[in-house]
Every structure is written in structure tokens, then in C-alpha cells.
Amino acid sequence: MGARIALFTRDLRIHDNPLLSGPGEVVPLFVLDPRLAGLSPNRQRFLHQSLADLRGNLRERGADLVVREGDPAAETVRLAREVDASAVVVAGDVTDYAQRRERRLRDERLPVRVTPGVTVLPPGAVRPGGGADSYRVFTPYFKAWERAAWRAPAATPGKIAMPAGIAPGNLPETPAGDSPGALPGGETEARRRLRDWSLRMSRYDEEHDNLAADHTSRLSADLRFGCLSPLEVAVAAKSDDSPGAHAYLRQLAWRDFYYQVTAAFPGISTVAMRPAADTGWRYDDDALRHWQDGLTGVPIVDAGMRQLRAEGWMHNRARLITAAFLTKHLGIDWRAGLKWFFRWLIDGDVPNNSGNWQWTAGTGNDTRPYRRFNPIRQAQRFDPEGVYVRRYVPELRGVDGVAVHQPWRLPEPVRRGLHYPGPLESQRDEAVWLRD
Incomplete structure (x- = not known):
């Protein structure tokens, strides 16, 4: 042989x-x-x-x-x-x-x-009691994940023996891509980013939601393509006893969580995990297109959607805000948003993109499926000076103070969708920005 x-x-x-x-x-x-x-x-x-x-x-x-x-x-x-x-x-x-x-x-x-x-832990490495094949709630999964024995990292080979005489074949020409600000791929670049991140990880818990500072690892695409070992990244985080490193470790556990969910629920990209919540969606191509193009008139939403096109990536808080706006405020089917994110995201993969869209839409692994996020309050909290908005929405670069976060020029397809009837977590929060 x-x-x-x-x-x-x-x-x-x-x-x-x-x-x-x-x-x-x-x-x-x-x-x-x-x-x-x-x-x-x-x-x-x-x-x-x-x-x-x-x-x-x-x-x-x-x-x-x-x-x-x-x-x-x-x-x-x-x-x-x-x-x-x-x-x-x-x-x-x-x-x-x-x-x-x-x-x-x-x-x-x-x-x-x-x-x-x-993944750090293979799906099925930890299981809930009672014979269930996977965890449906993250917190107990995370506790089991942290306690579990992780494999030892494999040694990096110095020499690799390969049979002679095999035609290697040509690499295809690298396409231009669609996002001019996209990060370059490859293990060499990924390891450089990891070294840089290890110097900043300790502040992750304090600053990861700060949209303007963008204090996130930017390692998601490297993990999606395996240019970095998720185990190696997790070991580095676990060896750092700072609150920031522990908070980042929790995000790596979320990634593993959705892999074990997908292993048990392979239809996660198209089939709702909570079928009862997967009803009443609107199908409005004009409103969807305004959301895709970053032209909803809600500044924080438009900034996130424009960052997606410019960089092939979006800040984690902006992903939550934009996805919640599409599903909970415009009432548009989460599958349309999931498909658009898959089109642009370098880090787009089935378990995490699909799992997070279902979580936001209330059809997936969320213990509070009817939660809604007020985008104006989110912007005021996580982009208080409007730096992130002005970075990606040049039309607002001359607008200062609280005005930069207020809805402006709401197009008709978006306006009619905003009054989509659905369960609200906080009527008061919604009233702040629906009154335009």
C-alpha cells in the first residue's frame, strides 16, 4: 500500500x-x-x-x-x-x-x-443528560465545554515525505473579489493576525461591542477556512487569565456550539428550529433591496450593511442590529438575510451564519425568541459619538451629536415595513425610533 x-x-x-x-x-x-x-x-x-x-x-x-x-x-x-x-x-x-x-x-x-x-471540541464530545444528542441552550454547553478534556495540538512537521512523480496541478488565478477592503487569506497572514490579537485580547470584554473601536479579533475568516486552528486559538485564550480572554473564549465556544447544533439539525440553513415561530413573514423585494444596499434610512443599519459590502465582514454588534432590523422590524423572512450574508461574508459558514440568523429571528436557539433590539438605542450605546456611522455612511459625515443616529429619508418600502405587527419586548424602546 x-x-x-x-x-x-x-x-x-x-x-x-x-x-x-x-x-x-x-x-x-x-x-x-x-x-x-x-x-x-x-x-x-x-x-x-x-x-x-x-x-x-x-x-x-x-x-x-x-x-x-x-x-x-x-x-x-x-x-x-x-x-x-x-x-x-x-x-x-x-x-x-x-x-x-x-x-x-x-x-x-x-x-x-x-x-x-x-472545531475545538468535536460535535458530540459533550452531551446533555437525558439522552439528548446536542445542547439546545448555550450556557450549559459552555460549562461542559470548558470542563472537557481537549486534545493535544498536533506537532508542526519540519519535513513532509511525499511520493515522487505526482503532477501537482496549477492553482487557479485568484479572483478579484467584490469587497476592496477584504482581509487577505492564508496561514501566514492569519498567524500574523493571531500574534497581533494576543496582545489586545485582554481588553476584549470591555471593548468588543464598541463599533468605532472595532476591538475584535478579525480571525473569523481564518477560522472558517482553517488557516488557524481553533484549538490553538482557544488554548491561547485559556492560558490568559484576563477577563477579556475569558470573554473571547466564550465566543469560540459559541462557534463550537453551533457546530454541534448543526450536526443534530442539518437543515439549519433552511428549516426553522422553532417551527411555531417561523410564520407571518413579509416578502417585500423593495424593502429587502433597501436593506441589502444600506439604504434603509436608519443610520446604524445602513452603516453595517455598507461595511459588509466594503470589507466582506461586519462587526459582530452590527450583525445583530442589521439582522434584527430585517426580521423583527421589517418582518422579512430570515432566510433572505442569511442568503445575503452568505453572498458577502468571507467568514460565512453554515453552522454560525445560519445559527445566528435563527437566533436573531427567534426561530432558533434563543431562550427569549421574542426579543427585539431598538437600533437607535443600540447605536447610542455602542457608537455614542457616531464614528462608526460616519465611517460607512458618508452622507452623514457632517452630522454631529445625537442627530447622526436618527432615522432620515426613510424610503416608502422601509416605512411601510416598520409597522409590521409582531410581539414586542419593549413598546417603549420601539416608540423612541418609530416616531419619525
Whole structure:
């Protein structure tokens, strides 16, 4: 038997990558699936940059990245037969796409070994009592997650033995992407960002909601593509005893939480987890388009939506505000918002994008599904000087004080949607900004 195939998917790194652990020869492989190519130009660019960086890191260690294009399972099987592979090693993942790929590899009677690496704890590593397959509420999950034994990080290989004579294939030309301010991809850049973040993590609890300061890690895309090991990031946070590091660790646990939710509920992108709450949506293409374009007339919402287009990323607090505005104030189906975020977000992945949209819409894992967020009060609290709004909404750069957060030029499709009847958590909060 020959070398093992290391099938890279969402683990585009050499540090703490169990795919590369173990003796013997390895054939690193990535298969470009043309069916995914048009989903998000931003993610496509980040992916291609990450593949180029991975190839360079593998070549420094005596190996190479074999690149093929086509159906991932079929191309993996073809290469495995070419090299008489002893096994295919792939990181475990929870999406329907990943599960179908794994099943097809097993159907070919190939020895398939699934390794950890996409999450800190694999889905199912901790389970609630009473026979349930996953946690539906985050807090008890987080407590179990913190107490659980984590695997030891895999050693970074100095040299990688690879069979000779395998044509590596060409990397595709990197597309331009749609967002000029998007961060570059690749493990080298990701590790630079991680080093920078480790110096600032201790202030995370105090400043992570400050929209203008943008004191967040900006590591979400690196984690989504596996340019960083989530375990390595979590170990760094856990070793820092500051309140900020603990608050950041909690965010990493939220990421794992939605992976175990998705493993138990694979239809999370389209099927409501609370069907009773998934009713009464409006379908208004004009209002949706104003939201997508950052032209709702509500400054904090427009700033978030314009940041999304400019950077392929949005501040975490702005994601909450914009998603809540679409679902709870305009009454538009959460699936329309989820699809738009998937179109633009570099870090867009099924478990977290879908899980958070369902949480915000009240159809998912929220113990208070009818909560609503007043965008004006949110703006006054988390962007009190209006710096974030003026950064992304140039029309308001000359507006000072509290006026910068007040609704302005509300277009008719948005105006008619604002009076969508639905359960309110606080009538008083709503009255502050609905009175325009």
C-alpha cells in the first residue's frame, strides 16, 4: 500500500493539523469544486490566497499541494487509485456537503480516517443528560465545554515525505473579489493576525461591542477556512487569565456550539428550529433591496450593511442590529438575510451564519425568541459619538451629536415595513425610533 491522501477541506494550514500527523508518505490534496465557485467572490478570493500560501508552506517542507478540479469525492478516489493510497484522511465536518463527501468516499471502499481540527471540541464530545444528542441552550454547553478534556495540538512537521512523480496541478488565478477592503487569506497572514490579537485580547470584554473601536479579533475568516486552528486559538485564550480572554473564549465556544447544533439539525440553513415561530413573514423585494444596499434610512443599519459590502465582514454588534432590523422590524423572512450574508461574508459558514440568523429571528436557539433590539438605542450605546456611522455612511459625515443616529429619508418600502405587527419586548424602546 502507498501513501495516505491528506484531503484538505477547511483546514488550510500546517500548524496543528492532524492530517499531517503520523509516519509514512503523505499526498496533500485540495479539490476545487466548480459547483461552489460562484457562491461568494469574496470567499473564493480568500480561498485561492489560502491555497497559494499552503502550497508554499508545504514546499518549504519538501512536499507540495496537489490541486484537482471537479467532484471532490471522485477526484480523491481517482488520485487514491493512482498512488495506491493506504487511506484517505479528512477533517470531520458537520454540513450536508461534508457528510455527503465522506459517505461517497466510504462507498468506494476506501479506508477513510476522520480527524478533528475544524472545531475545538468535536460535535458530540459533550452531551446533555437525558439522552439528548446536542445542547439546545448555550450556557450549559459552555460549562461542559470548558470542563472537557481537549486534545493535544498536533506537532508542526519540519519535513513532509511525499511520493515522487505526482503532477501537482496549477492553482487557479485568484479572483478579484467584490469587497476592496477584504482581509487577505492564508496561514501566514492569519498567524500574523493571531500574534497581533494576543496582545489586545485582554481588553476584549470591555471593548468588543464598541463599533468605532472595532476591538475584535478579525480571525473569523481564518477560522472558517482553517488557516488557524481553533484549538490553538482557544488554548491561547485559556492560558490568559484576563477577563477579556475569558470573554473571547466564550465566543469560540459559541462557534463550537453551533457546530454541534448543526450536526443534530442539518437543515439549519433552511428549516426553522422553532417551527411555531417561523410564520407571518413579509416578502417585500423593495424593502429587502433597501436593506441589502444600506439604504434603509436608519443610520446604524445602513452603516453595517455598507461595511459588509466594503470589507466582506461586519462587526459582530452590527450583525445583530442589521439582522434584527430585517426580521423583527421589517418582518422579512430570515432566510433572505442569511442568503445575503452568505453572498458577502468571507467568514460565512453554515453552522454560525445560519445559527445566528435563527437566533436573531427567534426561530432558533434563543431562550427569549421574542426579543427585539431598538437600533437607535443600540447605536447610542455602542457608537455614542457616531464614528462608526460616519465611517460607512458618508452622507452623514457632517452630522454631529445625537442627530447622526436618527432615522432620515426613510424610503416608502422601509416605512411601510416598520409597522409590521409582531410581539414586542419593549413598546417603549420601539416608540423612541418609530416616531419619525
